[in-house]
Structure formats: structure tokens, C-alpha cells
Amino acid sequence: MDLSLYIHIPFCKSKCFYCSFASYPGQEDMIDAYLDMLEQEAASYDRPPCSTVYIGGGTPTYLSAMQLERVLGIVRDYFSRDEGSEFTVEANPATFDRAKAKLLLHSGVNRVSLGVQSLHDDTLRWLGRPHTAAEALESYQLLRDAGFKNINLDFIYALPHETQDQVKADLEAIEALGSEHISLYALSIEEGTDLSHRQIQPLEPDRQADDYRMVVLFLKACGYAQYEVSNFARAGYLCEHNMHYWRGGDYIGLGASAHSHILGHRFWNAAAVSEYVSLMKTKGLARAGEERLTPQQRLCETFLIGLRMCEGVWLEGLEQKFGVMLEERQKALVRQFIEEGLLEEYAGVVRTTLQGMLVLDEMCAQLC
Numbered sequence: 286m287d288l289s290l291y292i293h294i295p296f297c298k299s300k301c302f303y304c305s306f307a308s309y310p311g312q313e314d315m316i317d318a319y320l321d322m323l324e325q326e327a328a329s330y331d332r333p334p335c336s337t338v339y340i341g342g343g344t345p346t347y348l349s350a351m352q353l354e355r356v357l358g359i360v361r362d363y364f365s366r367d368e369g370s371e372f373t374v375e376a377n378p379a380t381f382d383r384a385k386a387k388l389l390l391h392s393g394v395n396r397v398s399l400g401v402q403s404l405h406d407d408t409l410r411w412l413g414r415p416h417t418a419a420e421a422l423e424s425y426q427l428l429r430d431a432g433f434k435n436i437n438l439d440f441i442y443a444l445p446h447e448t449q450d451q452v453k454a455d456l457e458a459i460e461a462l463g464s465e466h467i468s469l470y471a472l473s474i475e476e477g478t479d480l481s482h483r484q485i486q487p488l489e490p491d492r493q494a495d496d497y498r499m500v501v502l503f504l505k506a507c508g509y510a511q512y513e514v515s516n517f518a519r520a521g522y523l524c525e526h527n528m529h530y531w532r533g534g535d536y537i538g539l540g541a542s543a544h545s546h547i548l549g550h551r552f553w554n555a556a557a558v559s560e561y562v563s564l565m566k567t568k569g570l571a572r573a574g575e576e577r578l579t580p581q582q583r584l585c586e587t588f589l590i591g592l593r594m595c596e597g598v599w600l601e602g603l604e605q606k607f608g609v610m611l612e613e614r615q616k617a618l619v620r621q622f623i624e625e626g627l628l629e630e631y632a633g634v635v636r637t638t639l640q641g642m643l644v645l646d647e648m649c650a651q652l653c
């Protein structure tokens with residue numbers, strides 16, 4: 286079975302104003318107990334082979350070098366992976382230094398995803414990021430100096446106060462850095478976040494659509510291929526871990542809030558650190574829920590998530606794989622979206638058009 290491994294480190298220096306992830310500042314005293322339980326959870330697997338590994342958060346680099354080394358040791362001791370297979374760790378410029386860069390590289394990590402978000406200090410402050418633009422650039426240089434040859438930079442665009450000229454200037458500065466991979470996410474204002482409490486309104490949809498088109502065209506012109514709604518890479522640098530997930534592959538998730546999916550069995554852990562630790566201690570697993578997906582559900586989910594990728598989805602192949610067909614109602618909707626120019630079909634492969642990517646969530650809501 287082709288498996289990917291995800292490990293969630295839910296600790297952060299502070300809470301960014303837009304963040305709705307399972308991430309918690311001020312819980313440093315829980316870190317060692319959390320890592321004990323993470324190791325216990327890893328030990329419950331029988332050293333399965335994993336084609337990709339991704340340590341995300343939260344902020345993995347918020348851990349001390351010794352704690353980070355322990356997490357890397359969990360990957361080494363409890364999972365098997367081919368040398369050179371993709372191994373990504375997320376890093377935050379506020380909690381990164383030369384020693385951590387070297388530790389990651391010497392532990393087999395070959396891809397780092399750096400959360401830059403903006404190259405302007407006023408925007409970083411507005412987002413509640415705990416670092417400056419200079420610190421982000423310094424972290425990027427530390428990664429290059431250490432020898433990393435596969436770096437992703439995360440950015441946020443479509444901020445309500447940003448003009449198109451500012452977005453364009455940002456894109457030029459981002460491109461000049463020369464990273465192998467860029468993830469660009471439109472700011473979304475999620476319930477429960479600081480931005481939503483302050484009733485900050487998102488950029489109006491038309492402007493957001495204009496910015497998105499500009500981002501896609503600009504990065505394409507600079508040699509980055511778009512391969513997913515928000516992801517762009519130079520040739521040979523697609524994120525294999527995410528592709529595995531978008532292609533409907535199986536994965537193991539360790540840690541608070543982490544989801545796993547193995548052959549149609551989906552299960553997920555408690556999101557709060559204290560609950561995760563307590564459940565692991567008392568029950569030996571921290572499961573908050575589980576479900577067994579029917580072949581019809583698996584077909585539908587794999588089809589919908591596949592529409593995120595520019596390579597599209599070979600629908601007939603998926604129907605053969607799961608032994609069921611997409612419902613007539615769904616097929617009629619697919620035909621309607623093709624007529625509307627939101628999807629396109631060639632040789633049985635259905636793909637989302639640039640126009641469709643702007644309304645993909647709405648399309649998926651209708652299709653499911």
C-alpha cells in the first residue's frame with residue numbers, strides 16, 4: 286500500500302489573526318508530554334513504508350532543536366522510507382536559525398515549506414505574523430546556505446487593503462527569490478479568528494478573481510507551472526505529498542487533530558493538545574471520530590478533490606477503481622459546468638478551468 290505520513294505539531298509562538306488551524310500558543314509546558322504520546326502513537330504502527338513525509342503545524346520549528354530532533358527520530362525509528370523520498374518540514378521565520386536548518390538537512394529532510402506570507406512588515410503586522418520580512422529573507426538564505434534545493438514559500442494575497450499594484454510588486458519580489466515552489470492562498474476570513482471577531486470583510490469577489498488571474502498568469506510567465514488551485518512549481522518540484530493526497534492516496538496522520546485514511550477507513554484525533562495527551566495516556570489512542578466510506582463516497586470524494594489539480598481526473602478510471610459510477614445527477618452537473626466553461630473534458634479527463642477554480646468550492650458543494 287502506498288502511504289504518506291503527516292505529523293502535526295500544534296504549538297505556535299502566537300496566534301496569527303487569520304489562523305483557524307489546530308495551533309496553540311502558550312502551551313510550551315505540554316510539548317514534552319505531547320512528544321511522548323506522539324511516539325506512542327507512532328509505535329502503534331508496524332513500521333509501514335511511507336512514500337512521503339510531511340511535518341506540519343502549528344509550527345514545527347517552534348520546538349527546541351532537541352525536541353525537533355526527537356520528532357525527526359520518530360519518523361526514522363517507526364516508519365520506513367526510501368532514501369531521497371520527499372520529506373517536508375514547515376518552518377516559521379520567527380523560530381528558525383542556522384542550527385535548525387542544519388539539523389533538518391542532516392536528518393534527511395529534503396524540502397522545507399517556509400511561511401513567509403508577505404514581504405511587507407505592515408502587512409505581516411496586520412496578519413498578526415510573529416516575524417518581519419527581513420527575518421523571512423534571512424531564513425530563506427539560511428536554508429540555501431545549509432544546502433536545501435527544494436524550498437516552498439507560502440504567501441497570502443487578496444488582502445482587503447491591498448491594491449493590484451501592490452500585489453504585482455509583491456509577486457515580482459517573490460519571483461526574484463527563485464524558490465522551487467510557491468503556494469499562494471487568497472486570504473479567507475474564517476469564523477473564530479481574530480479577523481472575523483473584528484468583522485474584517487474579505488476582498489470583494491470581483492477583485493479577488495482579478496488578483497487570482499493576475500497571480501496565475503504572472504507565475505506562469507515566470508516559469509512556474511500551476512498544478513493545483515493555489516500551488517505553483519518549477520519543473521520537477523511538485524509537492525509529492527500533496528499530490529498523493531489530492532489523487533486520493535492513503536495516509537497516516539499522527540498528533541492532535543491529525544486525520545488518517547486507509548482503504549476507505551477515515552479516523553481523526555482529538556484537536557486539543559490536553560485531550561490528545563490524556564486520551565493517548567488512558568486509552569492508547571486519541572481518536573475523536575471515524576467513518577467507513579462507501580465506494581460511492583470514495584468515488585465522489587476522490588473526484589472532487591481531484592478537480593483541484595490541473596492534471597484533472599480520469600473519471601472512468603476512478604469508476605473502475607471503486608466499482609461504482611458517478612450518479613446521473615452529478616454527471617448532469619459536470620456536463621452543465623463544462624457548458625458554462627468552469628470544467629473542460631478531453632479524452633475522458635475532466636479538468637477545472639481557470640474560471641472554474643474561482644468557484645471550485647461552490648461547484649463541489651453542488652456536486653457532492
Ligand code: SF4
Nearest residue numbers: 297300301304308343
Ligand atoms: S504560525 Fe501558522 S499555524 Fe501558527 S498561528 Fe500562525 S498561521 Fe496558525
